[in-house]
Amino acid sequence: MTRFSSFSRPLRTAVVGASGGIGGAFVELLVSDAAVESVHVFSRRPLPAGNKLFRGRIDYDEEASIAEAAAMVKEGGPLDLVLVATGLLHDGAALQPEKSFRSLDAGNLTRSFQINAVxxxxxxxxxxxLLARDRKAVFAALSARVGSISDNHLGGWYGYRATKAALNMMIRCMAIETGRNRKQAFCVGLHxxxxxxxxxxxxxxxxxxxKLFTPAIAASHLLAVVDGLTTGDSGKLFAWDGKEIPF
Ligand SMILES: NC(=O)c1ccc[n+]([C@@H]2O[C@H](COP(=O)([O-])OP(=O)(O)OC[C@H]3O[C@@H](n4cnc5c(N)ncnc54)[C@H](OP(=O)(O)O)[C@@H]3O)[C@@H](O)[C@H]2O)c1
Known part of the structure; x- marks a missing residue:
């Protein structure tokens, strides 16, 4: 059984943030998919080994760790799918989503930008x-509906919203640039x-x-969205049900 009817087979894939709830669920679905040949998994934490799994370390505070991970992946050939499932909303008592502009803190904002956008x-x-040039290939980063500026009717969560809006803008830029010479490449955000x-x-x-999905259900929804991506979809933000969320 495969979730990838629109991709060429076999697929080579990578998941960044594989230690997270959704990232870990992506890994399980990819490993059990008959069309997937390899799953490169990255995290700051040690990850379990297994069939089709290639493990590496990525820490956003060290760009060298990202360069080394990419060099390792490149040895195996082009990638069909890259899933970025990292993110930060809170970290102990000191870093909590801001309810008011009065709570804005330079250190917390910088940290949030570092993990959610940089x-x-x-x-x-x-x-x-590393994306394949001759077939459908997808770079998908987990964003969030709250990063949509036009959808913001509640306010609050200043840092998280702002960093996801910044990520959305980067995804749009990547899609434009990538689309110039890779017509079958997609760069998208996923909610x-x-x-x-x-x-x-x-x-x-x-x-x-x-309304509260298990990570397994969420990952399954998002892989269906990825499989359904078609001409004109690159550079956009899609919710779990496949609907576009306007920036
Ligand atoms: N859960 C939701 O309801 C929800 C809703 C909307 C959007 N999202 C988005 O979905 C994505 C995944 O969320 P989740 O719910 O699966 O969260 P999670 O379980 O907290 O996982 C977060 C992941 O980010 C990684 N990470 C954090 N800081 C990092 C750093 N400095 N360098 C490298 N990796 C780092 C974590 O790695 P470590 O294990 O090393 O810390 C972990 O793998 C996020 O982008 C989030 O904003 C989630």
Missing amino acids: GPGLIAKHFLP PGTVDSRLSQPFQGGVAQD
Whole structure:
């Protein structure tokens, strides 16, 4: 069984943030997919080994770790799919989503930008050149609906929203640049819905049970979106149900 009907087979794939809730679920689905030949998984933490799995370390605070990871992946040939599943919303008591401009803190904003925008940008720098040129290939980064400026009617979460908006803009730039000479390459942002993970755990209180996805369901939705990408979709942000979210 395969989730990749629109890709050439076999697929070579990479998941950055494989230790996360959604990243880990991506890895499980990719490993069990008959059309997938290899899954390169990256994290700051040690990851389990397994069939088709190639492990490496990426820490966004060290660009050299990203360059080394890309060099390792390049040895095996071009990539069909890169999934960036990293992100930061909170980190202990000191870094929490801001309810007011009064809470803005330069250190926290810088940290959020580093992980939510700069890091995925550096992944693109080192991994976009590895995308296959002669067939459909996708670079997809986990963004968030709250990063849509036109969809922001509630305010709050200044840093997270701003960093995801910055990521969305980078994805649009990457799509334009990549599209000039790789007509079958896609660069997209993905919104997974609200997913039961470390990132969302403190904020699940008001979420109805049927609106809270398991990481496995979320990953399954997002791979269906990736498989459904077609001409004109590059540079956009898509929700888990395949609907475009306007920037
Ligand atoms: N969960 C939701 O409801 C939800 C909703 C909308 C959007 N999203 C987005 O979906 C993505 C995945 O979220 P998740 O729920 O799976 O979160 P998660 O379980 O907290 O996973 C976050 C991942 O980011 C990695 N990461 C954090 N800092 C890093 C750094 N400095 N360098 C390299 N990797 C780093 C973590 O690695 P370590 O294990 O090394 O810390 C982990 O793999 C994020 O972009 C998030 O914004 C999630």
